[in-house]
Amino acid sequence: MFNELFSSEAWAEALPIIRGQFLLSTWETLYVTVLSTFFAILIGLPLGVILVAGDEKGISPLPKWIIKVLNMIINILRSVPFLILMILVFPLTRAIVGTTVGTVATIVPLVIAAFPFIARLAETSLREVDPNSIEMAQSLGASPWQIITKVMIPESVPLLISNATTAITTILGYTAMSGIIGGGGLGKIAINYGYYRYRYVIMFAAVILLVVLVQIFQSVGNKIATASDKRLKV
Amino acid sequence: MIILDHVCKTFVGTDGQVEALKDVSLTVPDGDIYGIIGMSGAGKSTLVRTINLLERPTSGHVFVDGTDMTALTPEELRKKRREIAMIFQNFDLLMQKNCLKNVCFPLELAGVKPAAAKKRALELLELVGLSDKASAYPAQLSGGQQQRVAIARALASDPKVLLCDEATSALDPGTTHSILELIRDINAKLGITVIIITHQMSVVESICRHVAILDQGSVAETGEVSEVFADPKSRAARSLVFPEGNIDDLFKDLGPEQHFIRVVFDGSQATSEPLIAHMAVEKGIEASIAYASMREISGRTYGSVLLEISGGRRTVEEAIEYLTRKENVSATEVQPHV
Numbered sequence: 001m002f003n004e005l006f007s008s009e010a011w012a013e014a015l016p017i018i019r020g021q022f023l024l025s026t027w028e029t030l031y032v033t034v035l036s037t038f039f040a041i042l043i044g045l046p047l048g049v050i051l052v053a054g055d056e057k058g059i060s061p062l063p064k065w066i067i068k069v070l071n072m073i074i075n076i077l078r079s080v081p082f083l084i085l086m087i088l089v090f091p092l093t094r095a096i097v098g099t100t101v102g103t104v105a106t107i108v109p110l111v112i113a114a115f116p117f118i119a120r121l122a123e124t125s126l127r128e129v130d131p132n133s134i135e136m137a138q139s140l141g142a143s144p145w146q147i148i149t150k151v152m153i154p155e156s157v158p159l160l161i162s163n164a165t166t167a168i169t170t171i172l173g174y175t176a177m178s179g180i181i182g183g184g185g186l187g188k189i190a191i192n193y194g195y196y197r198y199r200y201v202i203m204f205a206a207v208i209l210l211v212v213l214v215q216i217f218q219s220v221g222n223k224i225a226t227a228s229d230k231r232l233k234v
Numbered sequence: 235m236i237i238l239d240h241v242c243k244t245f246v247g248t249d250g251q252v253e254a255l256k257d258v259s260l261t262v263p264d265g266d267i268y269g270i271i272g273m274s275g276a277g278k279s280t281l282v283r284t285i286n287l288l289e290r291p292t293s294g295h296v297f298v299d300g301t302d303m304t305a306l307t308p309e310e311l312r313k314k315r316r317e318i319a320m321i322f323q324n325f326d327l328l329m330q331k332n333c334l335k336n337v338c339f340p341l342e343l344a345g346v347k348p349a350a351a352k353k354r355a356l357e358l359l360e361l362v363g364l365s366d367k368a369s370a371y372p373a374q375l376s377g378g379q380q381q382r383v384a385i386a387r388a389l390a391s392d393p394k395v396l397l398c399d400e401a402t403s404a405l406d407p408g409t410t411h412s413i414l415e416l417i418r419d420i421n422a423k424l425g426i427t428v429i430i431i432t433h434q435m436s437v438v439e440s441i442c443r444h445v446a447i448l449d450q451g452s453v454a455e456t457g458e459v460s461e462v463f464a465d466p467k468s469r470a471a472r473s474l475v476f477p478e479g480n481i482d483d484l485f486k487d488l489g490p491e492q493h494f495i496r497v498v499f500d501g502s503q504a505t506s507e508p509l510i511a512h513m514a515v516e517k518g519i520e521a522s523i524a525y526a527s528m529r530e531i532s533g534r535t536y537g538s539v540l541l542e543i544s545g546g547r548r549t550v551e552e553a554i555e556y557l558t559r560k561e562n563v564s565a566t567e568v569q570p571h572v
Contacts, residue, residue, distance in 0.1 A: 136326040139286055140340045140391070141315035150342065155330050230330045230371040 004200045014201040021189060026209060028103050029185035032175050036107050037168045040114035045160075047074070047115070048122025049148055059134060060144035074116040082113050082174050086181050106175065106183030114171050121163040125156045158229035165221025169214045176210060186210050236262040236285060236395065236427065241294035243280055254280040255291070256451040262444070267421050267428045269442035269459065271435065271474060277451040278431045282397050285429065286318045287311060299394065316344060319388035323400035325380040327372040333359065333383045334368040340391045351390075358386035362416060378409035385416060389424070396420070398430045402437055407529060407536050410434075411501050414441045435474055436536060439463065439564075440500045447471045463496065464566035475568075476525055476540065493543050493550045494524065494568040495557070499535040502562035509560060510541070519543060519553050540568065 004010045051070060054062030080088065086109040090100045093108040129152050137151045153160070176187025186206045194203020226232060243255040254277045262268045272278050283289035284296055287303045296303040298318060306314060319340075327336050334355050341351035359365045362382040372380055381401060388396055398417065402410040418441050421428050430442060438445050438459060445463075446456040449470035455462055466472045475496070514520050521541040528537030543553055550567055557565040 130326070130329075132322060132324055132326045133328060135288060136320070136322065137339075137343075139288060139315060139318075139320040139397075140343055140387075141312040142343050143312060146343055150339070151328065155328060157330060228330075230332070231373045233371050233374055 002200075005204065010199075010201045014199065014205065017193070017199075017202055018205055022186075022205070022209065025184065025186045025189050025206070026213075029172070029175050029187070029210075029213070032103055032107060032110065032178070032183065032185060033168060033172045036110035036114060036175070037164070037171050039107070039111045040118045040167070040171070041164065043111070043115040044118025045122045047119035048126055049152070051119065051123045052126040052152070053144060053148055059138075059147050074119055077112065077116040078120070082109070082177055083180065085109055085113050086178065101182035103184035106178035106181065109181075110171060110174055110178065113174060114167060117170065118164075118167050121167060122160065125159040125163050126152050128159055129155045158225045158231075161228055162221060162225040165218060165225065168221070169217050172210065172214055172217065186213075235264050235297075235299065236260075236429070237295075237297040238281075238284065239295040239297065241281075241284055241291045241296065243277075243284065243289060244292045254451055255284070257294075258448075258451070258453055260446055260453065260456065262427060262429060264427055265421070265425050266444055267418070267430065267442050269430045269432065269438035269445040270448055271432055271438050271445060272448035272470070273474075274433060275450075276448040278433070278448055279399055281448065282320075282399050282429060282431045285395070285397060286315050286320060316340065316391040317393050318395045318397060319391065319393035320397040320399065321381065321384045321388050321401045323403050325372070325377070325384045325404075327380055327383055327387075329372050332369050332371050333364065333375070333386075336372070336383055337386045337390055339387060344391060354390060355386070358389055359383070361389070361420075362386045376409075377405050378413060381405065381409075381413050382416065385413075385420070389420065389426075393426060395427045395429065398428065398432075400431055400433070403432065403434065407436075408501075408534070410437065411440070411536075417441060435538075436498075436500065439498055439538075447474065460566060465569040489544075491544050491546065493545070495521075495541045495543060495550065495553055495565050496568050497539045497541060497557055497563060497565045499528065499537055499539075500562045500564070501534040501536055502560055503534060507560075509557065509563075510539075513553065513556050517552055517556055519545065519549055519556070521553065534562075 047070065050062070051067065052058055053060050054067055056064065086106070089109045089112050092112070093100045093105050096108055097105045099105050133151055133155060134147055137147050142150065175183065175185050176190065179185065179188030179191040186209055190203045190206040193199040194206070238258055238260040241255055241258045242253070245252045245254055258281060270278055270281060280289050284291050285298065287296065291304060298314065301314060303311070303314065328339065331339070334352065337355035337358050338351040341354060356365065356368065359368055362385055364379060364382050364386070367375060367379065367383070372383065375383065396417070402413050405413060414437065417428055420426055430437060432438060442459050444457065445459045447454045447462070447468060447470050449468070454468035454470040455466070462471060463475055466475045510521055521543050523539055524542045525540040526537070528535055528539065543550060554565045554567065557563055
């Protein structure tokens with residue numbers, strides 16, 4: 001497999017494909033990742049808030065069964081392997097997008113797989129908020145909604161950003177898998193050329209590009225998280 | 235006026251019940267600076283939290299200006315809490331907001347327009363002497379500065395009551411002194427009733443008019459600070475006034491000509507002058523030190539000394555007069571209780 005990397009023939013064959021398809025594939029990977037992360041945060045963050053605020057000892061305790069059911073759904077969704085989940089949500093995908101194949105169609109299973117993960121990350125971020133700050137807000141007459149929007153979320157912004165970075169890199173990994181059900185992107189290229197046609201040079205090139213993308217997301221995310229943390233100002 | 239009426243608080247934990255407050259009744263007059271002191275675990279923090287109902291009493295009532303706090307709806311309670319500001323041991327500023335935004339926070343909660351809130355916040359930062367720190371973040375400030383911002387924030391909603399929960403416990407004595415000065419100023423200027431929770435005797439001594447001594451969830455003693463300290467009746471009060479010496483032993487074989495005087499140094503410049511030696515030379519009053527706990531910070535002395543003096547009533551009065559001529563020194567005779 002690896003000696004092909006040193007064969008000029010294999011490279012000569014691969015270069016036109018890399019030139020012709022990689023730009024579009026990278027773009028597909030990026031927009032699927034960003035859109036999926038966006039929708040997953042849209043669902044996951046409120047769930048994380050509910051888990052923390054609605055907790056028995058939270059600022060606005062909800063009936064215990066609601067929290068239990070929520071936890072169960074999140075745990076179940078998180079334990080189904082993504083490959084299987086993609087297939088299980090076909091009916092939902094069809095209902096929303098109209099088809100189950102193609103790049104856009106992979107956004108649905110990606111969101112379903114990612115929002116429980118993001119809910120957990122949001123939950124742990126929000127639990128880190130100093131309980132004294134919450135008590136302080138209560139002493140000033142803040143309502144539960146005000147505590148959520150003006151204390152819990154703003155105070156955990158740096159942690160939320162670094163956890164969102166973790167989420168986006170994980171989702172990027174998932175997009176690669178969606179090549180199997182006809183989703184576009186670098187994953188599709190790696191599978192189609194590398195796995196089905198034994199064109200390892202192309203597969204390696206796609207994988208390296210994925211690694212680079214993860215690195216970029218991670219370091220940009222870390223920078224933003226650090227810059228946003230006012231505790232680190234000197 | 236704040237009235238605690240037979241307040242009890244029981245916490246139910248995993249290993250049984252803990253009675254944090256046992257039938258506590260207190261009255262705090264308007265405009266007072268009222269100290270609540272006790273050892274750690276005495277229930278002080280729980281007690282102060284029942285006033286703004288951060289802790290709901292298991293039984294009993296809390297009245298703030300005639301309103302029964304325990305009978306309010308959640309919405310009414312939130313409104314009422316704006317009249318009862320609170321400052322904390324760890325300042326509890328929002329770390330991701332700058333000082334100005336922190337002071338604006340209570341106004342924002344109350345729905346005050348941003349421009350008006352900002353104007354008010356700047357005035358308050360000026361009042362606490364930090365107008366130049368408006369755009370600084372809490373992490374960039376010292377503990378004393380953070381507590382000043384917290385005080386400005388507490389004052390933003392024009393409260394009638396200021397609750398201080400160990401507000402100076404995380405500060406060094408010098409900073410403590412300046413924060414207490416600020417609180418005293420605010421009390422005098424704005425007429426806000428101040429309740430101070432502390433385990434530090436010096437805090438009560440330097441600022442409070444009245445004091446309640448809390449011992450294992452019950453009020454052991456209440457009264458004017460000077461009276462309680464000069465004449466501590468309960469065991470809890472005595473162990474606070476004389477934290478290390480077993481005062482009861484000292485008083486056991488007290489002759490009729492033996493007297494004890496408690497001298498308190500609250501930031502006085504006593505170090506440049508050997509006060510007790512001078513008293514002996516100038517007045518001919520010889521005093522021996524029965525107990526002392528002193529600290530010197532940047533040339534100022536904080537702490538207290540228990541002096542034993544032999545002589546008649548005249549001598550005691552003379553000694554007290556001599557000692558209290560010095561700035562920031564107070565002295566009172568301590569009565570034995572055997």
